[in-house]
Amino acid sequence: MLVLESPTKYLALFNKACIAVQRSLKRTTTAGVATPGYCAVKEEAQVRVSHLPNHPSLLRTRIPGSEDAGRLLSISGTVIRTGLVKMMETHRVYSCTKCRGTFCVDAEIEQYNYIPKPTRCLAPGTEHCNSTSFVAAGAEAAEEMQRCVDYQEIKIQEQVGRLALGTIPRAIVVVLERDLVDHAKSGDPITVTGTVMRRWRPVVIGERPDISVIVRANSVHVHSDQAMQVAITDELRAEFCSFWVDHARRPMHARDIIVASMCPQVYGLFYVKLAVMLVLISGVAHCDASGLRVRGEAHMLLVGDPGTAKSQFLKYAAKLVPRSVLTTGIGSTSAGLTVTAVRDGPEWQLEAGALVLADRGLCCIDEFGSIREAEKSTILEAMEQQSISVAKAGIVCKLNARCTVLAAMNPKGKYDVQSSLAINTALSTPLLSRFDLVLVLLDSHDEQWDSRVASFLLADPSTGASDKGDVAGENVEYPKEAVPDTATNSNDIWSFDKLQAYIAYVKSAFQPQSTPASEQVLTRYYQMQRQRDTLNAARTTIRLLESLIRLAQAHARLMFRDKVVLQDAIIAVVLMETTMLSASILGSTDALHTTFPEDSDLFYAELQDLVLQRLEMAHLADGDV
Template sequence: MGAAEAEPGPSVPPMPEDALSDVDYVRELAQFILRNCEQQLRSVLLSQDPMLHFPLVIEFAELLDASPSLAYLIFANPAKFLPLLDEAAHGAQEVVFEAFKDREEMVLKEFLHARIDVSGSPLECPETFPRIGRLRVKHRGILLTLKGTVIRSGPIKMIEGEREYECRKCKQVFKVYPELETGNAIRLPMSCPSKGLKSCGGTHFRFVEGSIVCHDYQEIKIQENVHVVGVGSIPRSIPAILKDDLVDMVKAGDDVVVTGILTAKWSPDVRDVRCDLDPIMVANYIRRTNEFKSDIEIPEDAIETFNQFWAQFQDNPLKGKNAILHGICPQIFGLFTVKLAVALTLVGGVQHVDASGTKVRGESHLLLVGDPGTGKSQFLKFAAKLCTRSVITTGLGSTSAGLTVTAVKEGGEWMLEAGALVLADGGLCCIDEFDSMRGHDRATIHEAMEQQTISIAKAGLVTTLSTKTTVFGATNPKGQYDPSQSLSVNTTLSGPLLSRFDIVLVLLDTKNPQWDAVVSEHILSEQHRGSEKTKDTEDLACVWPLPLLRRYIQYVKRNFQPILTKEAERVLSSYYQLQRRSALQNAARTTIRMLESLIRLAQAHARLMFRNEVTRLDAISAIICMESSMTASAILDDAGNALHSSFSDNPDQEYAKQEKLILEMLKSVDHAS
């Protein structure tokens, strides 16, 4: 079944729906469930609460192997065959119960729901796995799978599922199901639905007391992922209905894959407004993919490439690091310090829990402050490409509600709708034009950056959402940058906000004829090279291609948890004390957060260097990065402007010179204390 379209290919032998009776279908499905899901049924029966709702997850790929015709019928007409599958699950449950009730304490469950998991099956093809924005009428009525992010989760309610009526003429009892299209309204049949040689034709019915069956019910809203939408397109969203065991499984900000049936319901009746059918998804199965949202598949050959690369640069690792940094924004010449800062921010440190049980974040935050035309937005866009989960926004186009979370009212109910920081949970949030944000909007992200949560108390909704996000900001200075003034004055950003950024780099466009000549030559040669389409980019010793760089960052984040050595601890501690003494202009930056930032940067550098140990080299590199981040440098006089920092031809020699200078200064501090 190469592609499971609405029109089946010849590879699937379609079984006519009237070929077997419903009883035969149920029997065949029950046999399949007994063969493949016996262990699941036993664990359900062993649960001692008979009133809970239990899912029985059925792999569609296994059903397709066992019975292609049955699998096709479930795909093509789920409205009829999913209830039969539920019936088969109950029948299989009774068989297992009879077989094992003497050996184990088992309880028959009244509420057992068959859930179809389509992962790994042909139903993951574009025809039955479309983007939310590509949903059309042809997708209605088939078993459909959608992928997206939950942007809104409604309250859990109770909804009527069925009720029974009795015909006053022939006393036949029959079930009536509410119609979703008409707002769950009950519609009685025109005449008695009794089957037999002669229908009685009765038109008067009596409601059977106590026959109403209710379900747990929740509505969520799913939006397609921003990175699959083209520029200029608005990401589309669709409401989805969760029932019974599926309710409360997901929250705003979660990545999900939903399998179910696309149907429609009438829009609310408003006077003088045409009534339309709004699409809605009735979920059969929902799977959270949060644990995979920042993970990408890293093949074995890529891991082998990383190992070979570092074996090649074993004797001069700094040259290897420079080769990796060359791959970050290769269209921009030089800016070694900025590229190093971007790499360290994306790699990040190690999250740990202190003695009091408080989590200390591992994610770093970076702020670029610079004159127009210094490439800030280019770095933002490239960093977003390197992350598998990223959200780009601008300060001017974002309110505090759009960045954090907003409360919206729909159908008389208040719901929470996730903003940019919540949607970027586990990834990267890029905020351009940081200075354009209003003051109170900037204040709302204080908690999101340090505690990595957002606490809300709006419209009676009091909750906390996770924002384990790296924030990458870019801003222009207020007018002409004045080096004699503090960073806070130049950027109009408050001290508490500046202290949350691990690195703040200032890019000043000072006139330097030599630098201008080199940069213009690089830009012109890039144009020439782009037209020639050279193939030497695969040489890792020169420039790493973007896909491999993305895999490398994910690999080192996942596999390395660097630990500080005693020597690295001593170096970082001495530097922190030195900064505290000379903190005149940098009072906003030299708080205890600065020491935490240094530790994170040193850990990130160790990860970048493919190591599980933070050595003196990593500590010194973190200090060099922090020196570039300071307005008034405490040690390195030439570290002021990151814009004119270039890649050294001999990085080991350059590092040795800087290390000697830093260690001599730190020794004098130790003697003084």
Template sequence: MVVYDHTAILPVEYVEAFSKFIEQTNLLMDRLDEILIELDDWRHYALDIALLDLLDFNQQLGTLLIHKPTLILPLFAEAIQQVAERRIQVSEDRYSMCIKKYIHPRLVVPPLCESVCKVNVSSIRSSDVGGVVSIRGTVVRAGTIKMLESEREYMCAKCQFKFKVYANLEHQNGNLVPPTACPSAGAKPCKSTTFNIVEGSRVCRDYQEIKIQEEVQKLSIGSIPRSIVVVLEDDLVDRCKPGDDVVITAIPTRRWKSLVKDVRPDIEMVLTANNIKVCNEEKARMNFSEEMSKQFESFWSSQSNRPLFARDHIIRSFCPMICGLYKVKLSLLLALIGGVPRSDTAGTRTRGESHCLIIGDPGLGKSQLLKYCAKLSPRAVHTTGIGTTSAGLTVTAQRDSGGEWVLEAGALVLADGGVCCIDEFDCIRESDRTAIHEAMEQQTISVAKAGLVCKLNTRCTVIAATNPRGKFDPDESATNEEWDRKVSSHILNGQSSTPGEESPLGRLWDFEKLQMYICWVKRSFKPHLTETSEKILVQYYKIQRGEGGRNAARTTVRMLESLVRLAQAHARLMMHTEVTEQDAIMAVSLLDSTSTLTDSATNCSNRMHAPFPDDPDAEYEIGERRAMWGE
């Protein structure tokens, strides 16, 4: 990018050029009209300036704004005021308009170049100080909103000279430093050191500090997520909370840390935000092409006569490096897809996210499945239960550099809108484990720590893995020749140059296609229950409630809600617009298999060893008889 000399143009020329740009942009003029009609004259307003549009209008002007924002942005604000004054004079609604003192130019749509759009926090260097950068991250800490005295006017007690002193944000907390000498430039210098504050000259601004962290799911293995402090001012404060995904357009600034006796003073880099955009709606979304959507639709239309074969082809594509585990992979796939959340007239939200707990012996691939789930979700947090506390999973209270208590988000808050995978779940203490119950059921966390009372969203799917309880019995035979033969063949085929096991429909889907399909069905399909599917789910629920040896803690209303979520998730997987009889029966079969030691549908003594059925239609008929008649 070419660097221009900003001193070659007078400030008046900058203001005229910016005024011309605003008047020629219809969106800016419409937004300016909306601001001028507002009733609150002292409120801070934002006028979004698209950098790409400014570069198209005048490349030199846009480039100077990117490289010298601290000098050019005040001129842009002055141009906005001039345009607003002229607009009021010629507008038909001029009697309902009034000048707003605080209209801030907020930069959006930056150019896609390495010097502006940073991949992560680690890519910001000292050479970027003073320029404009755009970065995406997750808010992990949000400080309290403070009042910052940004401007104060003094009058010399000797020569009556008036001058203004501004807050220096390069010092900790941006304190305003009183003057030490009179700056008057007379024929005879004034050496006075006594000054009086001009009454009514103090200018205060809202001030807040947040900390953003690199998105964990976009880091490579072994990379430590870096974080950086972001300073918010005026209308930008209180725009986000811990756990939010944000895109920030800011100016990197140096700042000295607090002075401590006998400790070398250190300098850190902070971002002074010019604009912040919360992207919570984009957490688990991906960009889909029309060609990809047609490809998915053609896949199902070509297999309309045997849909379960097509479904099993997708299930086989899930974590193909693990052999078998048919029911486990189906359960995890349905948990990732989830049901349809709903809200009643009173505003009470019923979650659509399903949770899954995998229990199995060591060496069966539970950790590998969790890693694959975390990788498959666009937003995921993967952690382990060893050394994990309730504060690490939910939220913790810490003191910031100024001594104020702030909240720092834990794993469940950071996974809001995605998946939280917890390995070695049995290693978490019982008291810490109960802390996530509210997060799993209510999808929120109520915090009351250090005088801070708030509620944070944890709308995520929790997938955990644990080893079974009890002692190992060496006399119990756990050999399965058929299973051992399949596993050894699968491993050897993976190590050799010959291709491994494939689906009867041909080549399995690759990782990107499977990830795209999950996000596509979650966005495109909102299946609802039909009368037939409702009868099946209610009938199974009544049978379970009427059994003499039933588990009272299991057969509650939550069991019926779980059946609904599983049926909706299976309908999404099959690209159904409504929950059919087949979806309801598969949900019943899947939930029923988790309550028995053996899987009667597949005639397998261990569900972790359940292979993919050769004839899924026959298995469906077995599940249908069990669901309809309780056989």
């Protein structure tokens, strides 16, 4: 308790005790002979404190206030700004001109490391020396007594996922010293254990003093694994295994139960829910022969008319993934999506944007078409190379942006099925080619479909929607457990927490490897797309094959296995056909007006026969799927 209430005093004593123990060990004798070279003494040893007791007063997710000044706390947040590494003078050595004694004055952390000039002689053994004349110590004394350490300031922000709706996240400056410098980068989720302090500039007559709250870090822990933010217990693992064992004879039915748990308050949209689920799970990242990283994260773009539940999928997906950022194109600039240089006093600092903050997570961008053309080019590198190169204000560096992009937009005017996707969306070919899936949702005003949607929503007591936007599922507030889609004929829909844990578990537990049958199907389909007369330059590139591989790997993870079989390749081909961009095998498919099949396994068997027949690979149906 003494350390928690007075950390400045007792942590300094711990550091001195650590140095004293080292010196004691150095004087260790072996067989009565002193061995001074047995070990070396680290004079700048620091005692680090971490993993404080799990108590709300010690572990904080909210930024502390002035009432916490002088206490030792652990604060969790996301790094949004990193400053330059500087050298801080911890104390300065002075020499008295009268008694020739030397003494040192410590820097004031509360006053931006300001070292005040002493008012009287503080040299030891000179209590009666009242001299007020001092000079800086010579080079020899400076080498012995003066110390300079590395120093850096970062800014952390409260994690948006842990805040209540409508709450604006706050930020606080964290001071890093010595070996903690450069320990965290922009976008990293960290837990800082340190002392809360007040800091102010030197007082100026006639001006109001500016006092702020900072944290002087004692230890920094970077959370690099997303799955650690989701509680996956042994009971959940056993429950997942038993679920697939019970449905071993009907695997596709079991898969549809999981898919139906995705955004259950939206009626139908079977292919869209399956596609969003695969994008959230994504494939396996790997390095090629040259050592370059090939991304495993899949990207998806939803293009559709207003009221087709695009924003609803984005909001639900952002809640499923622990580390996610939800933004809109109309409210974001290129700096807001990537990174910007901010001037803080006399120096420049880098401030992370949405793609950097969503590293190893999900970035949802609504109203994607509202981003200006000049700003869309800035995210090309982030979507493919999974990094952002910065050269601003004399700062040249590279930041990680290993995130999945889930974007939604309205078409430019009325969607023309006769025109290409680039014309309907006003997006460039390089940008479209980076999306693994582009689903087009067209509202065809089907009277029968509208009646079924209305009946579904009116039967759901959790929705009191009456206007057109709510009926379409665009603005419905979803609970954690909603009424399932009646088309699935299933009463055992998964809860929100269980679905979240399942996605995090399969992403970390399975690294699917391809099989010869799956490779033949994906290769044959890619060759057919390249040989078509009506070639779509925005989609039929080598990235099409990479997208198929990622989707097949994601489906294998969804099916709870570590091998990509023929079944996964067939589903990847079917989803690519639903994009309405390459309808050469199954014909044009309306992704909006689709419901869950009554017999999922029979439905898949028919799809498999059709796909293999069109690919002229019917002999694979007799093999091991």
